[in-house]
Amino acid sequence: MLTKQKDDFAKWYNDVVLGADLAEYSPVKGCMIIKPYGYAIWENIQKAMDIEIKKLGASNAYFPLFIPEKFLKKESEHVEGFSPQVAWVTHGGNKKLQERLAIRPTSETIMYDVFKNWIQSYRDLPLKINQWANIVRWEMRPRLFLRTLEFLWQEGHTAHATKEEADEMAESALRMYQGFAQDWLGIYCVPGKKTEAEKFAGALYTLSVEALMKDGKALQMGTSHQLGQNFSKSFGIQFLDEKGRKNYVWQTSWGVSTRMIGGLVMAHGDDKGLILPPKIAPYQIVIIPISQDGLVKNHISKIEKSLKEIRFITDNRIQQTPGWKFNEWELRGVPLRIEIGPKEVKENKITFVLRNNLKRQTIDFKQFNPKKLLDSLQKELLAETKNFTEENTHQVKSYSEFKEIINKKGGFIRTYWCGDSKCEKKIQEETKATIRCIPMRQKNKNGRCIKCGKESKLEVFFAKAY
Ligand SMILES: [Zn+2]
The missing domain is CATH 3.30.110.30 (C-terminal domain of ProRS)
Incomplete structure (x- = not known):
């Protein structure tokens, strides 16, 4: 049995993450194992967002996990902000290292050390690099997906000739995150600027999109930083402008992480479990046979053939009852459930249940339009979070x-x-x-x-x- 949201929201959250098979605790305290069902959500997020990132003009690359200590120390605010959370490598094999290596808490410093070689002239600008990677920050109070020692993310890093271009880039990245959260995850967000106390360590200013979770607490869905010339001055990233003058570049960095999956759980979930937006759900439809009858099987295969470009699963397990399966797939948040029994076969009908309202409806097979149902569910989820945010x-x-x-x-x-x-x-x-x-x-x-x-x-x- 799931804990009820109103009884203990934090416990409900853990019950859902574990019960829906998104993740589990690992033998390393504070780390988590993302299970195939949870990882499939992340893969869908990645696929969709990678396209948006490339539309911003960025290319993917990969930088080392290890950062020499002297790099981290180059930008004083940055090192001060991150040092309490940095994990250090002190030995390589049995040998003590001459210089400690930080495990990246973020990649500004390791990237910008080479940006100074990649950028010589105004013709090299803007430079826009994105990285999909894992990050380590030593968290004292870990929570599945929301705060873990290691997490997955993307980080965009750009360099520009002028402050205005960097401002525009930081804002574009934020607009992309807001659009993604709303259109793909169905989570309404408030965009804005962070205060000095809340901004990224080493940034001129930080922009963020904030969403309200069902317990009334806010979750930061994504951030975008205008870094100014703080890092370019520390790392010596200069370019020759058209008149042959040397200038420091203006930079931005921006990121979202697997935290967004925690946001999905808390923004949409209910006492029966997860509710996944169709666009990123690993399975958009689950088909459940009500009996093991041969005619039922035929009817189902006819339905399966009609589900073009839809991710679906037919739950043919014979050990479990249909009722058990309903609960199981409700817990796992599948947006649309189809139930087929002898009655549906006889009348050439389809019975279906949408995950958000759980109302059972039966219609003629010919009239069944799953794409339309999934599209409207996707929109309803956004409308619900928008209403919730406004009401609260x-x-x-x-x-x-x-x-x-x-x-x-x-x-x-x-x-x-x-x-x-x-x-x-x-x-x-x-x-x-x-x-x-x-x-x-x-x-x-x-x-x-x-x-x-x-x-x-x-x-x-x-x-x-x-
Ligand atoms: Zn005051």
Whole structure:
């Protein structure tokens, strides 16, 4: 039995991840094993996103897992931000290394050391490289998919001649992530800018897309950093412009990870388990025979032949009852279930159930249009998360109301902030809520900082976050 969401959301989450066979714990504490069903979701994400990444003009490449310590130390903010989480290799075989090697917590430094050789002139710009890789960050409080010592991701790294081009690149990457989260994962997102306290270590500024999970906590779905010239100055990445002058390049980096799978679970799941958006579901349809009758088999093979370009599975196992199978595939979030028994055979009909509403419907075989059903389910999931986000985005009149909502209901609080990191820090200490982002769309109205009362035009989204 699954834990109910309202009883213990964290336990429900673990039950679903393990029960739906997405992943399991590994013998190495804090790491996880992504099982074939979970990995198939990641593969579908990769396939779709890789196309989007290439549309941005980036090419895939691969860089070493190990980073010499001196590289990490070159950009001071960067090393300070990452050092508490870095895993180090100190020995090669039995021999102590002359210089420790970091296992990449992110690849800026190992990449930019060669970018300085790849970039000589303005003709070499823009340079856009993407890498699909694993990353290691030593997490103290691991959670399956959400925080693990090792995870999978993509990281885009670009270099440009001007600040404006790098700004545009950082924004394009963010728009791509927002589009991907909404169109493919069916998860509504709020795009915005991070505060100084929340930005990437070494960036000029960080952009992110934030989504609200069903427990009212926010999850960062993707980030994009305008790195300015911080790294190009540390690594000496210069180019000759058209007039023969030497300039430092402007850079960006951007990434999403297997965390998004955790987001899928928490944005759509219910008390019966996972609900997968059809576009990335390993199986979009499951067909369940209600009896082992030969005529039922024939009817099913007729249906199978009609399912062109649809990922489906027919569950022919004879040890389990149909009811057991219904529960199993509901837990695993298959978007559409087809049930075929003697009645369907006799009347040339199809009985089906959509995973989000679980209503059983029977229609004529000729009228059955699975593509249309899957398309509308995909859209409904996005509409549901959008409604949920809007319903759970609160306006508050006072700081005491702020605290009450954050503690009791959760969700986003859209309010004003003076811009002072002291107020931000105090709010975090007192409520555990952080500024998730400064939304792109500002109303430009006058308000007052929710903490200190100072006049401000700056609207922000607060939430407790993963
Ligand atoms: Zn303030």
